[in-house]
Amino acid sequence: ALVDKGNHRHFMAKEIFEQPEVIGHTLSEYVNPLDDTIRNTDLPVDLASVPRITIVACGTAYYAGLVAKYWFERYARVSVEVDIASEFRYRDAALTEGGLAIFISQSGETADTLAALQYCRAQGQKILSVVNVTESSIARASDAILPTFAGPEIGVASTKAFTCQLTTLAVLAIRTGIARGAVDKTDEARLVRTLMEIPRHVAEALASDEHIQTLSADLAKARDVLYLGRGHNYPIALEGALKLKEISYIHAEGYAAGELKHGPIALIDEEVPVVVISPVDELFDKTISNMQEVIARGGRVVLISDKAGIARAGDGLWAEIEVPPVDPLIAPIVNAIPVQLLAYHTAVSKGTDVDQPRNLAKSVTVE
Ligand code: G6P
Numbered sequence: 001a002l003v004d005k006g007n008h009r010h011f012m013a014k015e016i017f018e019q020p021e022v023i024g025h026t027l028s029e030y031v032n033p034l035d036d037t038i039r040n041t042d043l044p045v046d047l048a049s050v051p052r053i054t055i056v057a058c059g060t061a062y063y064a065g066l067v068a069k070y071w072f073e074r075y076a077r078v079s080v081e082v083d084i085a086s087e088f089r090y091r092d093a094a095l096t097e098g099g100l101a102i103f104i105s106q107s108g109e110t111a112d113t114l115a116a117l118q119y120c121r122a123q124g125q126k127i128l129s130v131v132n133v134t135e136s137s138i139a140r141a142s143d144a145i146l147p148t149f150a151g152p153e154i155g156v157a158s159t160k161a162f163t164c165q166l167t168t169l170a171v172l173a174i175r176t177g178i179a180r181g182a183v184d185k186t187d188e189a190r191l192v193r194t195l196m197e198i199p200r201h202v203a204e205a206l207a208s209d210e211h212i213q214t215l216s217a218d219l220a221k222a223r224d225v226l227y228l229g230r231g232h233n234y235p236i237a238l239e240g241a242l243k244l245k246e247i248s249y250i251h252a253e254g255y256a257a258g259e260l261k262h263g264p265i266a267l268i269d270e271e272v273p274v275v276v277i278s279p280v281d282e283l284f285d286k287t288i289s290n291m292q293e294v295i296a297r298g299g300r301v302v303l304i305s306d307k308a309g310i311a312r313a314g315d316g317l318w319a320e321i322e323v324p325p326v327d328p329l330i331a332p333i334v335n336a337i338p339v340q341l342l343a344y345h346t347a348v349s350k351g352t353d354v355d356q357p358r359n360l361a362k363s364v365t366v367e
Contacts, residue, residue, distance in 0.1 A: 012354050024198075048179040048180055065104050093123075103127070107131075113138060129145045205334050222273050227255065227276075247344070279331055280312070
């Protein structure tokens with residue numbers, strides 16, 4: 001089918017704004033809203049006895065894997081390793097017999113991810129893939145697939161595929177928790193109801209679009225930008241930095257907030273905007289104290305937080321972006337929205353080719 005931009009200037013904007021709908025579609029495939037349960041789609045393994053999970057992917061899909069690690073460990077108490085495909089495939093990874101290997105790929109054609117899959121198969125792993133293109137090489141080479149129902153993604157920088165990957169992986173982590181007895185019926189119902197709220201909260205986060213557009217005009221003047229996050233917001237900091245560098249060509253780095261003092265704090269001055277992703281949660285105070293170290297050194301902080309977090313952050317913010325207060329389970333999905341919009345509007349403001357950034361390809365089929 002022919003895909004057009006609708007009323008949007010770029011495919012990327014259209015795809016960002018489609019997220020409530022495609023996440024809703026993805027959820028409807030994996031959860032049953034009538035009785036708040038997770039659907040038992042076919043899987044190649046018995047999740048109850050999987051000794052270990054290995055997740056492999058590239059680019060944005062790799063960051064989805066990093067978020068999933070937090071979910072699998074928290075909700076299913078299973079140990080997870082996540083790696084970049086181009087590293088994983090060359091390092092003689094020692095895999096546990098009977099292990100599950102999960103590959104995440106929008107296109108299903110990324111050469112390094114496919115090669116890593118073949119390595120895992122040779123090592124006796126069960127192969128599960130989270131793909132957006134179900135007629136793809138990675139899908140065909142897998143024992144089972146969990147499709148993301150994002151629809152065709154045209155913009156080179158991944159957006160809606162990412163949040164649909166996250167949604168699918170959150171469901172799988174909870175399902176693994178149920179199989180292992182870490183999530184009981186009451187927890188399952190509560191978690192499923194929380195998942196069902198993602199589309200509404202993503203729509204609320206999208207309401208900051210105009211505000212983000214305004215502050216992006218200033219961000220566009222920066223030469224370097226730092227992104228900080230802790231826990232499940234750390235991979236969102238990495239993703240925010242990747243998005244910005246891919247499409248606006250501004251140098252950006254994502255860092256774990258606690259690592260600030262082990263290096264990047266040396267870069268802080270009035271010239272370096274620092275985007276801090278920290279809604280109120282159990283790690284809030286830690287991250288806010290890192291943020292205050294940045295402010296004390298003259299850094300220009302853009303805080304992404306909820307209303308309560310912005311109120312508690314104290315003085316000295318350069319800008320703030322409000323996200324709705326949500327359950328920690330879905331926070332990384334909701335927090336992905338402002339970092340996408342920041343990258344998008346900054347790129348538009350710089351006049352770069354948002355949908356076809358220089359030197360990048362939508363799917364990397366060479367090694
Ligand atoms: C390219 C794209 C990224 C994408 C990555 C992995 O670098 O520009 O947006 O995240 O490939 O692609 P895949 O299709 O495997 O998810």
